Amino acid sequence: MDNSLLIKxxxxxxxxxxxxxxxxxxxIKYHNLGYPFDNYNKAQLLVGMCMDNRKQLNIPNNFSYILRTGGGNLRYNEFKISYAIALGEVKAIALIGHNNCGMVNLMSKKDRFVKGLVENAGWEEKQAEExxxxxxxxxxxxxxxxxxLSESKRLREKYxxxxIVPLFYNLDDNLLYQIKEN
Structure with missing residues (x-):
């Protein structure tokens, strides 16, 4: 991971x-700088972020739609994104990833994943592996x-x-970092 691209x-x-x-x-003002919350009647943006339970945004009610998916990967969520833009009239999309993401090198977690489905969900091993x-x-x-960066580029081409802004949530200090783009 190239931390030189991150701006605290x-x-x-x-x-x-x-x-x-x-x-x-x-x-950024709400989350990082502790600005007092304004009141919102409708969402201003869509946040796409990882489903990881270690992250929680400090934002006011009604400020944002939030889609939480593994790795913040919004592929296969285009209809929900389109809904927030077309009917929710959001003005921006923040795509938020984080360090130590479980979706990085996911294939190395296959055995634990399969074992977890067998033990916790009652699946057959073959079914879990498939x-x-x-x-x-x-x-x-x-x-x-x-x-x-690549997901932001993909979404910019579509919308x-x-x-559309990529941001990085650092689990070490719970702050959002901006990402320098080329």
Whole structure:
């Protein structure tokens, strides 16, 4: 993982200029800087983030739609994204990944995954293995930052008029980091 691309935000001056006066700026102010919550009647943005239980955003009620998926992978969620844009009228999408993601090198976790389904869900071993092999290739990510950048690019091509921003949640300090893009 290339940490040199990550920009920590501990002051409003750290927020990238292109995010000023957008819901991304508000998200960072709420989460990282502890700004007091405004009241919202409707969502301002869509957050796509990992389902990992170690992350919790500090944001006001009604501020955001949130889609939580393994690795923050929004493939196969396009209808939900389109709904938030078309009917929810969100102005931006924040795609949030994090360090130590369980979807990184997922194939190495196959035996534990299969064993867990057998012991916890009562599955047959063959059924659990087939399930893993059917879905793991779709959800495995190689590198958290590279995935965020490629997924942001993919979504920008599909939703050309939307502000789509990759952000990184650092589990070590629970802050959102901006990612320098080329």
């Amino acid at each position: 935000v501990t002051d409003v001056k750290d927020i990238f200029e292109q995010y000023i006066n957008t819901p991304i700026e508000q998200l 399930h893993f092999m059917s879905f793991a290739p779709m959800f495995e990510i190689e590198n958290e930052i590279e995935f965020l 050309r008029n939307m502000l």
